[in-house]
Amino acid sequence: xxxxxxxxxxxxxxxxxxxxxxxxxxxxxxxxxxxxxxxxxxxxxxxxxxxxxxxxxxxxxxxxxxxxxxxxxxxxxxxxxxxxxxxxxxxxxxxxxxxxxxxxxxxxxxxxxxxxxxxxxxxxxxxxxxxxxxxxxxxxxxxxxxxxxxxxxxxxxxxxxxxxxxxxxxxxxxxxxxxxxxxxxxxxxxxxxxxxxxxxxxxxxxxxxxxxxxxxxxxxxxxxxxxxxxxxxxxxxxxxxxxx
Amino acid sequence: xxxxxxxxxxxxxxxxxxxxxxxxxxxxxxxxxxxxxxxxxxxxxxxxxxxxxxxxxxxxxxxxxxxxxxxxxxxxxxxxxxxxxxxxxxxxxxxxxxxxxxxxxxxxxxxxxxxxxxxxxxxxxxxxxxxxxxxxxxxxxxxxxxxxxxxxxxxxxxxxxxxxxxxxxxxxxxxxxxxxxxxxxxxxxxxxxxxxxxxxxxxxxxxxxxxxxxxxxxxxxxxxxxxxxxxxxxxxxxxxxxxxxxxxxxxxxxxxxxxxxxxxxxxxxxxxxxxxxxxxxxxxxxxxxxxxxxxxxxxxxxxxx
Numbered sequence: 001x002x003x004x005x006x007x008x009x010x011x012x013x014x015x016x017x018x019x020x021x022x023x024x025x026x027x028x029x030x031x032x033x034x035x036x037x038x039x040x041x042x043x044x045x046x047x048x049x050x051x052x053x054x055x056x057x058x059x060x061x062x063x064x065x066x067x068x069x070x071x072x073x074x075x076x077x078x079x080x081x082x083x084x085x086x087x088x089x090x091x092x093x094x095x096x097x098x099x100x101x102x103x104x105x106x107x108x109x110x111x112x113x114x115x116x117x118x119x120x121x122x123x124x125x126x127x128x129x130x131x132x133x134x135x136x137x138x139x140x141x142x143x144x145x146x147x148x149x150x151x152x153x154x155x156x157x158x159x160x161x162x163x164x165x166x167x168x169x170x171x172x173x174x175x176x177x178x179x180x181x182x183x184x185x186x187x188x189x190x191x192x193x194x195x196x197x198x199x200x201x202x203x204x205x206x207x208x209x210x211x212x213x214x215x216x217x218x219x220x221x222x223x224x225x226x227x228x229x230x231x232x233x234x235x236x237x238x239x240x241x242x243x244x
Numbered sequence: 245x246x247x248x249x250x251x252x253x254x255x256x257x258x259x260x261x262x263x264x265x266x267x268x269x270x271x272x273x274x275x276x277x278x279x280x281x282x283x284x285x286x287x288x289x290x291x292x293x294x295x296x297x298x299x300x301x302x303x304x305x306x307x308x309x310x311x312x313x314x315x316x317x318x319x320x321x322x323x324x325x326x327x328x329x330x331x332x333x334x335x336x337x338x339x340x341x342x343x344x345x346x347x348x349x350x351x352x353x354x355x356x357x358x359x360x361x362x363x364x365x366x367x368x369x370x371x372x373x374x375x376x377x378x379x380x381x382x383x384x385x386x387x388x389x390x391x392x393x394x395x396x397x398x399x400x401x402x403x404x405x406x407x408x409x410x411x412x413x414x415x416x417x418x419x420x421x422x423x424x425x426x427x428x429x430x431x432x433x434x435x436x437x438x439x440x441x442x443x444x445x446x447x448x449x450x451x452x453x454x455x456x457x458x459x460x461x462x463x464x465x466x467x468x469x470x471x472x473x474x475x476x477x478x479x480x481x482x483x484x485x486x487x488x489x490x491x492x493x494x495x496x497x498x499x500x501x502x503x504x505x506x507x508x509x510x511x512x513x514x515x516x517x518x519x520x521x522x523x524x525x526x527x528x529x530x531x532x533x534x535x536x537x538x539x540x541x542x543x544x545x546x547x548x549x
Contacts, residue, residue: 052357054543088349092259
């Protein structure tokens with residue numbers, strides 16, 4: 001059996017005196033689309049930063065595709081793609097130039113071909129020769145997704161990918177995530193506030209509250225477990241303990 | 245990976261308007277240095293010819309042509325002013341842009357979530373700055389050489405070319421200092437505007453404040469590499485003069501003056517010694533930048549601050 005796509009065991013992280021993650025234990029199997037929910041400042045981005053090797057956890061161990069994020073950083077980076085919240089890339093370069101740079105950094109053998117194929121796959125080949133500075137948020141987000149999947153990673157990390165997108169952009173993004181998951185078998189780890197999208201896209205959800213994982217289960221099981229709640233939003237509000 | 249980062253940085257700089265604007269200014273000033281040299285040469289020769297004619301009419305002997313006594317490269321003496329002023333600003337902006345974009349656009353997160361080590365990143369950025377400055381100075385060297393040919397009406401000697409080449413090598417070392425200062429301030433301050441202001445502050449101190457202090461407050465010393473008109477007797481000036489070897493801007497101008505033969509001559513070893521503070525500071529800044537890059541938190545962009 002394959003190793004889980006993501007494993008976190010007793011992950012803690014503190015910034016100065018403030019503990020942001022308080023011992024997270026989480027396993028995400030390969031092929032899942034995982035929605036990581038939580039209020040602002042709950043520690044979702046910190047968790048992604050640890051899993052993408054950008055920061056070293058204060059305590060605990062985390063593995064991505066079976067590789068330790070601290071000890072085998074290079075192996076981890078080889079199998080992940082990452083789209084941070086509000087990334088702007090290089091506005092004075094064209095989409096193709098931006099993507100070619102990231103393709104080279106990812107060790108792609110034929111960067112130009114990979115860029116062309118990825119843009120084709122994401123239906124945005126027409127954007128290749130335009131400078132990013134002239135793009136709308138939605139267009140920029142599509143290029144952002146392209147840079148994250150250029151090297152066909154096994155795990156894709158998305159941090160608030162719907163931020164600033166209009167309804168059409170949100171729908172396009174949802175379709176893209178589903179396609180990447182179905183066609184390429186990518187495991188997707190997504191931080192988001194948009195619960196309606198989580199319900200439509202994710203197979204599993206986890207809820208982070210003040211640095212602690214208070215819930216994790218499949219969407220189906222979640223709706224079964226809370227039969228009285230009309231939507232995922234109601235369930236989330238109930239979990240967070242806030243008034244509905 | 246170093247080559248990829250360096251090549252990307254060079255492409256990025258080619259597209260940055262502010263960088264191109266300062267580059268154009270430096271090139272214009274280099275051309276202007278030649279034109280000013282040519283123009284003053286023409287004027288002086290015209291006045292000299294007129295004087296020779298008048299003296300001849302009065303039956304008096306004419307003094308020798310002043311340009312026969314003047315070293316060929318001294319016509320480019322203004323370059324020793326333009327490089328610490330505009331060249332250093334250009335280098336500062338180059339260093340600033342090299343890291344600030346990755347910082348403020350959140351690209352640093354993307355770079356370091358890939359198989360890129362901090363070491364490759366550092367060397368890639370420094371290599372890009374070194375190559376770009378070298379190319380700029382090479383173009384400047386070519387413009388200067390053409391200016392010399394036009395002014396003199398004949399090609400300069402091999403020694404002149406070698407001296408000019410040495411001047412540009414020292415200039416390259418000097419400008420690398422400012423490129424690294426531009427990088428260090430980005431890594432220390434995180435905020436893009438503050439980083440640029442801090443870098444400009446350091447430039448002002450090195451280019452104007454330090455020379456004023458260490459040269460006994462000679463008003464023109466911050467610009468022109470002139471020798472001390474009179475030896476200062478006041479204790480304060482004697483003390484501040486002790487710090488002169490550490491003023492890299494002054495050392496650069498003194499070296500330039502010796503190489504371009506516009507200042508009082510001194511032994512080669514004394515001139516070489518003047519380059520030492522520049523090289524030492526360059527080494528210190530390299531180590532500092534490498535250390536800051538290694539420890540920098542790229543999980544945050546300046547937009548998060």
